[in-house]
Amino acid sequence: MSRKKPYSRTIPHPLFERLIVEDAMNEEKNSWKPERPHEYGYFPGCVDFMDVEVKFTHLNKGDADHASIAAASIKLLNYADIDPLILDMNIFKCSGHDQLWQGQLEVFDALKEHNMKRLKESGIKIITCSCAECYRTFAVDYDLPGTLGIKVEHITQTLQGRGLKFKAPEGVTVAYHDPCRLGRMMGEYDAPRDLIQLVDGATMVELENNKERALCCGVSSMMYCNDATKAVRRKRLDQGTDAGIDLMLGGCPKCYMHMQCMLNEERMNPEEGHHHDYEMMDLMQFLVACLEEKN
Amino acid sequence: MADIDKNFMTTYAKVATHDGDDEPIQIWAKDSNSYGGIGTDKLGIWGSVVAVDFDICVADGACIEACPVDVYDWIDTPNHPASDKKAIMAREPDCIVCRACEEVCPVTAVLITDPADIGSTDSATETEEKEEKPTETVAETQTPVVSEATSLFFKKPNKWLTAAKDVLDKEELPTTGIEKAKSMFKDLRKMTLDSLPRGKNYMALVDNEKCIGCTQCVYFCNFASIDMISWDLKARTSQFESKKALILDDTCTGCTLCAFACPVEAITMEARV
Numbered sequence: 305m306s307r308k309k310p311y312s313r314t315i316p317h318p319l320f321e322r323l324i325v326e327d328a329m330n331e332e333k334n335s336w337k338p339e340r341p342h343e344y345g346y347f348p349g350c351v352d353f354m355d356v357e358v359k360f361t362h363l364n365k366g367d368a369d370h371a372s373i374a375a376a377s378i379k380l381l382n383y384a385d386i387d388p389l390i391l392d393m394n395i396f397k398c399s400g401h402d403q404l405w406q407g408q409l410e411v412f413d414a415l416k417e418h419n420m421k422r423l424k425e426s427g428i429k430i431i432t433c434s435c436a437e438c439y440r441t442f443a444v445d446y447d448l449p450g451t452l453g454i455k456v457e458h459i460t461q462t463l464q465g466r467g468l469k470f471k472a473p474e475g476v477t478v479a480y481h482d483p484c485r486l487g488r489m490m491g492e493y494d495a496p497r498d499l500i501q502l503v504d505g506a507t508m509v510e511l512e513n514n515k516e517r518a519l520c521c522g523v524s525s526m527m528y529c530n531d532a533t534k535a536v537r538r539k540r541l542d543q544g545t546d547a548g549i550d551l552m553l554g555g556c557p558k559c560y561m562h563m564q565c566m567l568n569e570e571r572m573n574p575e576e577g578h579h580h581d582y583e584m585m586d587l588m589q590f591l592v593a594c595l596e597e598k599n
Numbered sequence: 600m601a602d603i604d605k606n607f608m609t610t611y612a613k614v615a616t617h618d619g620d621d622e623p624i625q626i627w628a629k630d631s632n633s634y635g636g637i638g639t640d641k642l643g644i645w646g647s648v649v650a651v652d653f654d655i656c657v658a659d660g661a662c663i664e665a666c667p668v669d670v671y672d673w674i675d676t677p678n679h680p681a682s683d684k685k686a687i688m689a690r691e692p693d694c695i696v697c698r699a700c701e702e703v704c705p706v707t708a709v710l711i712t713d714p715a716d717i718g719s720t721d722s723a724t725e726t727e728e729k730e731e732k733p734t735e736t737v738a739e740t741q742t743p744v745v746s747e748a749t750s751l752f753f754k755k756p757n758k759w760l761t762a763a764k765d766v767l768d769k770e771e772l773p774t775t776g777i778e779k780a781k782s783m784f785k786d787l788r789k790m791t792l793d794s795l796p797r798g799k800n801y802m803a804l805v806d807n808e809k810c811i812g813c814t815q816c817v818y819f820c821n822f823a824s825i826d827m828i829s830w831d832l833k834a835r836t837s838q839f840e841s842k843k844a845l846i847l848d849d850t851c852t853g854c855t856l857c858a859f860a861c862p863v864e865a866i867t868m869e870a871r872v
Contacts, residue, residue: 318815318862319784319787319815319859319860319862320780320784322787322862323780323783323784323787326783326787327783348775348776351775352775352776352777352779352780353776353780353783355777355780356777356780356781356784357784360698360702360784360819361818361819361860369760369764371775371777372760372763372764372767374775375767375772375775376763376767378772378773378775379766379767379770379772390773390775392773392774392775392776393775393776393779393780394776394778394779473762476759529813529814530812530813530814530842551759583757583759583760585757585759585760585763589759589760589763590759590763592763592766592767593759593760593762593763593766595766
């Protein structure tokens, strides 16, 4: 995303982004050093902040649990014999994706400066993210491969081709919903699909619009959810019903949040007559549910 | 010290009651041996809708400050190791389930349960204690009338997510910052509470000029007091329709949650006339 001058208008954002801005503006001068060197670093992103807000509001009438995406990712990395350095939010700050796309450039620059400093101190070679937005931000907007020589991976790429085995507790039909940041922007369509194919007992079907032509979850960078964005989302969810799926899997916590929010809203207002009889989940949560105990 | 037991209504027994301002306060403990009464070190959990684990409570007073409707009072509990006074929910029926106290408690000793969610057990309790109706009637009250849609929604959790959580619960994984997020959230909530007048004599008002129709306040309101209504707006080229929040004054309790959620500071608390 090229940028020359800041925009004059600020775009409203939910509470947890207000917290992230507050966090960004607290400058930390102390240096930090990991206890031991790591090759891999895992960046959880803002899922914990999202989780706290979602649990406080009525958005959580269902059972969305964002923090478990980070826990599931760490568990899966350990399962794949990777010992990642957890680049958690106590040391790092949000990647600043939303702030950049909303035009809050000074906030983004503050976040970027802090994270770049910490990444330099961490000494990792590869950074892996469970969030498609962080992945894009680190790879393109931070340009980590070019500036610090750190390779940026989405967690599906890290886990791909490591001989993992999964077994679904029962037969299940799933579909993968391509997040825009991972798919169209970074061109990664196969890694998540390969992972789903490893799950014994899960049948993967494609939604009507998939890969490059995938439909959007409707809300980019948590900007504004209204009737128009809900219409986009409903169209996507309808495709899931058409494909007869039990679970829709996503690679981005925001897709998970928006889709699950819509499903919950529909269930709270059954008189409106829209109903989709399946659940949305993050791919990492699904894989953990299908984890086989290692012998 | 551990947090308050989330399932205390099923795992704990009712051991005693204490006088509240209007209604008696239920006291819960693991069994009658683990409750010693005021003046001992075994106090158990007090209250049902507003439950405070007195064995955890450190008398920080955050809940008393946070409560918009003054549910809490101090009660002296000499000889208790955690603190020698506790926050008692003297006016428990006044609770508006805004969960402000739950959020600010530094030791997670407070658990607010929506009366509607515990409807079945609660009504049974009241019947047993107050009126001592025959058992058949109690059994009847225990099956609340729930519409099919509601029961489908609340009683069918995502089994895949449950399975994932089961796997994750088995081992201790490093935290990724949720504690930091929680404390920041609490600070922000406290800042809002301090800066706004609140309580039953106040209600929220929306400034239509500022409202952008983002519906954040609707999701935060516990009482369905906020509705979105359509407004015709004139733009330079044509007319378009936008939605604005509208506070319904009969159900607004003045809890400030909507003002807390509003991203553009369009909601203010005004004294009722």
